[in-house]
Amino acid sequence: MSGEAHLAMGGGEEFDAIRRMLSTWGAKARGIGDDAAVLEVPRGEKLVVSTDAAVEDVHFKRPWLSAMEIGARAASAALSDLAAMAATPRGLLLAVGLPADWHGDLEDIARGVGMSADYSGCPIIGGNLSASHVLSLTITVLGSTSQPLHRNGARPGDVIFVTGQLGGPRAALAAFTNGTRPAPAHRMRFASPKARLRESYWLAARGARAAIDISDGLVADAEHIALASGVSIEIDDRAVPLMDGVGIADALASGEEYELLVAMPQASVVDVRGFAGEFGIPLTAIGVVTTVGDRPVTTNGTRATAPRGHDHLA
Amino acid sequence: MSGEAHLAMGGGEEFDAIRRMLSTWGAKARGIGDDAAVLEVPRGEKLVVSTDAAVEDVHFKRPWLSAMEIGARAASAALSDLAAMAATPRGLLLAVGLPADWHGDLEDIARGVGMSADYSGCPIIGGNLSASHVLSLTITVLGSTSQPLHRNGARPGDVIFVTGQLGGPRAALAAFTNGTRPAPAHRMRFASPKARLRESYWLAARGARAAIDISDGLVADAEHIALASGVSIEIDDRAVPLMDGVGIADALASGEEYELLVAMPQASVVDVRGFAGEFGIPLTAIGVVTTVGDRPVTTNGTRATAPRGHDHLA
Secondary structure (H helix, E strand, O other): OOOOOOOOOOOOHHHHHHHHHHHHHHHHEOOEOEOOEEEOOOOOOEEEEEEEEEEEOOOEOHHHOOHHHHHHHHHHHHHHHHHHOOOEEEEEEEEEEEOHHHHHHHHHHHHHHHHHHHHOOOOEEEEEEEEOOOOEEEEEEEEEEOOOOOOOOOOOOOEEEEEOOEOHHHHHHHHHHHOOOOOHHHHHHHHOOOOOHHHHHHHHHOOOOEEEEOOOOHHHHHHHHHHHHOEEEEEOHHHOOEOOOOOHHHHHHOOOOOOEEEEEOOOOOOOHHHHHHHHOOOEEEEEEEEEOOOOOEEEOOEEOOOOOOOOOOO | OOOOOOOOOOOOHHHHHHHHHHHHHHHHEOOEOEOOEEEOOOOOOEEEEEEEEEEEOOOEOHHHOOHHHHHHHHHHHHHHHHHHOOOEEEEEEEEEEEOHHHHHHHHHHHHHHHHHHHHOOOOEEEEEEEEOOOOEEEEEEEEEEOOOOOOOOOOOOOEEEEEOOEOHHHHHHHHHHHOOOOOHHHHHHHHOOOOOHHHHHHHHHOOOOEEEEOOOOHHHHHHHHHHHHOEEEEEOHHHOOEOOOOOHHHHHHOOOOOOEEEEEOOOOOOOHHHHHHHHOOOEEEEEEEEEOOOOOEEEOOEEOOOOOOOOOOO
């Protein structure tokens, strides 16, 4: 937190709030106190940076999640962009827009951000605190790598793999919006996603050519790879790994999964069993890359209608 | 803007909105299209990064500023943190929280951000777009330098300098909140601050030991330097450069100035005339650094009461 942190609490309250967050983070927070944070990028590596926002009533509603989950989920979502690029996290900056009725939750939000930062080995290097009418967490993550993965590297003949099992976040969201209780496993996928960083390095080390994290939905994100790479992608519906209780249409559309979608060269031998043993989640071949056709993405030969995977609340 | 950009507009509208912003920026926007932006930090330089938010009804009210001014002001405020560290801007990321009734203003907001980025020679390398109930711009800036300026380098005997003339933003804010028209010169200082980057390099090249940008107010920010450096600072009221129509008490408390407050070693010969000739604004010696006393900052021997320089709206 820099001294620029602005919070309409009057008096010393804004600094107290910052101090409470810092004490929550302990040694995870580094080098905070100047106008900007200073970071050394390892020689020969490129810097990778992304910013992502989680806004109350847009990305979540208050009754659905604990304050700690809100913080942890927002940080994981941001860190997931580093996983998509196969970058090592170097620092996280947290900008909080804090309404008055959330003041008492700030430490738990900070604790959640700290948990995800810890899980990914990422120091917290700065931030900003501002009054707001809705809770918003805007998180910027910095990473570094000598060889970033991009979206545009998929080539005809590549095989498309996905990590984990899909559909949980969409099922949880449907239950929440219907006023029912989501299944615990679905809720966990919505409330506590993990950035697939180690999985990403594993895949990059085995020759991954293109990657994206599934935030908009499998079909929508496959389309991003296809369009960026100038190829088409054929997904085999029957191969898509589903969470229990989820149908294929929902799995294709489910957003905010933060699983990885990766194009691997055909020649490479991908040890899916070794992957599952190491990370405790499946790695599944679900399709192939072809030369560019009429449609960027097909599922069993029919055009994927690219349903809005990510059903934002208005 | 990454593909993660989230905006509850439905259909292709969110991508259209991003495309409109990108076309506004033209060549200023670089390398956008992956999950994260990739940046090379020059060898031997450290990365400097800061995040800053501008929120409607907290930092400004809609009738006070044009959409372009809102964008330009938010970007200048963020870039000002790089000036405080004497870092060269390398990239800016813009996260917008956009309410429905601001949709028509997005291009002008983007244009304003682009103007300030241009002024500071900073490419726009990424961002995020989200629905929101209030307009918020959270801007992250990255810079690099081999020798960052910090707050903690002031030493007894140093001379405290300030750039520009103070008090304009506070006077404009007072007029706005009273429902009167601010003087044009005051309004300009509030609506169109500039990041003092070139000024900062000039000062750093002449041995500046510590610096901060004035966002909380002269006294409050002098206190940040004093506390970080373990010294006291004596400010001579009579030397503080005032804008026309502003009194000393308001000048000491005026926030969001984005002028620089710098400690220079006594020995250094600072050519204030040369500075004014080069940059068109004054550089003024306003105080001295002493060994730490009872009070971090005094003005003419009386304790500066550190008025909340930055009167946020609730």
